[in-house]
Amino acid sequence: MPTFLSKVGRGVAAMILVSGIVSAVSVVSATPAAAAVTCGPSAPDRESGTAQVIHKDTDYPTGVAMRTGPGLNCLILARVPWSAWVDLNCYRGGDGVFGIYSWSAVHYAQYFGWISNYYLTGYGADYAC
Numbered sequence: 001m002p003t004f005l006s007k008v009g010r011g012v013a014a015m016i017l018v019s020g021i022v023s024a025v026s027v028v029s030a031t032p033a034a035a036a037v038t039c040g041p042s043a044p045d046r047e048s049g050t051a052q053v054i055h056k057d058t059d060y061p062t063g064v065a066m067r068t069g070p071g072l073n074c075l076i077l078a079r080v081p082w083s084a085w086v087d088l089n090c091y092r093g094g095d096g097v098f099g100i101y102s103w104s105a106v107h108y109a110q111y112f113g114w115i116s117n118y119y120l121t122g123y124g125a126d127y128a129c
Contacts, residue, residue, distance in 0.1 A: 037071025037094050043105030046090040046127040051104070051120035056082040066113035070094025070103030077113045084108065090129035091117060105129060 053064050063079035072095045080086060089105035097116040104124030106115055117124035 039069030039074035043089045043129045049088045064119045070114045078111045088125040091125040092129045
């Protein structure tokens with residue numbers, strides 16, 4: 001089972017490969033490099049775990065953004081309420097959110113999408129996509 005550091009490390013490595021940048025990384029990346037993240041990628045169902053949505057942001061009272069891909073440039077499909085539970089599929093690298101560069105593919109209600117692992121207990125899925 002991957003550790004938190006290995007998940008974050010893989011996410012950072014993927015972000016460096018995607019963006020082509022080998023310099024310092026910002027807290028929340030919304031730079032032109034973010035446009036390089038592929039939206040709408042499929043994700044295999046690799047695990048049967050769940051995670052709770054945490055780190056409530058008062059700027060978004062209805063919940064965390066579930067997106068079409070692991071990037072801030074990807075469209076928002078839905079807002080998952082704070083403290084809700086989501087079903088995990090797998091994770092992959094993407095845009096950084098407060099220093100966390102991995103996102104989990106999740107199911108919530110009738111939606112399938114991506115949530116930054118910063119907002120999930122245990123930092124999201126344990127298995128890479």
